[in-house]
Amino acid sequence: MIRSNFPKDLKQRAAGVTLIELIIAITLLAFITGALVTPISTMMANMEQPRKMMQATFLVQEKQEEILYNRRQLTNTQTLAANMTPNSNQTENALAGFTQFGRRVTIDKSYTPGVGNCQSTSAACWNYTVEVFAMSDNSTYSSADLFIQK
Secondary structure: OOOHHHHHHHHHHHOOHHHHHHHOOOOOOOOHHHHHHHHHHHHHHHHHHHHHHHHHHHHHHHHHHHHHHHHOOOOOOOOHHHHOOOOOOOEOOOHHHHHEEEEEEEEEEEOOOOOOOOOOOOOOOEEEEEEEOOOOOEEEEEEEEEEOOO
16 A cells, blocks of 8 residues: 555645745745844934934033133132133043043134124123034034123
8 A cells, every 4th residue: 555645634734834935934034124124223323413412512501601600700800811711712622421522612802892792882792602523523513602791
């Protein structure tokens, strides 16, 4: 008598998975996974930029508050130029805790009393421009002006 390995009914045949079906399933899974990884990795990379912008903005605000604090510490006999930090242009590289950033302060002392933005008729005005830049390529992430009457 000859015995056959063929299944006797379709239920018995459907219980197994052929090699072709397995290869097709793995191929489909690979394409689907590849299609999902690209947008997710792009999204993760794009999330870094707003975080850096926010950090840079906080660093600009911190320097402006430092300038205003030092100005408030002046007594009536002291002058702004002698006690203001900074009182000249300065650059801070690799800020503590934020080594990817540097900070630059530029002071414009050319404002004449009563002219333009300088509303005071008796005292000169200074414009402090605080700028936070990337240490890698010197590109500006955030900047702001602080206008002070001397």
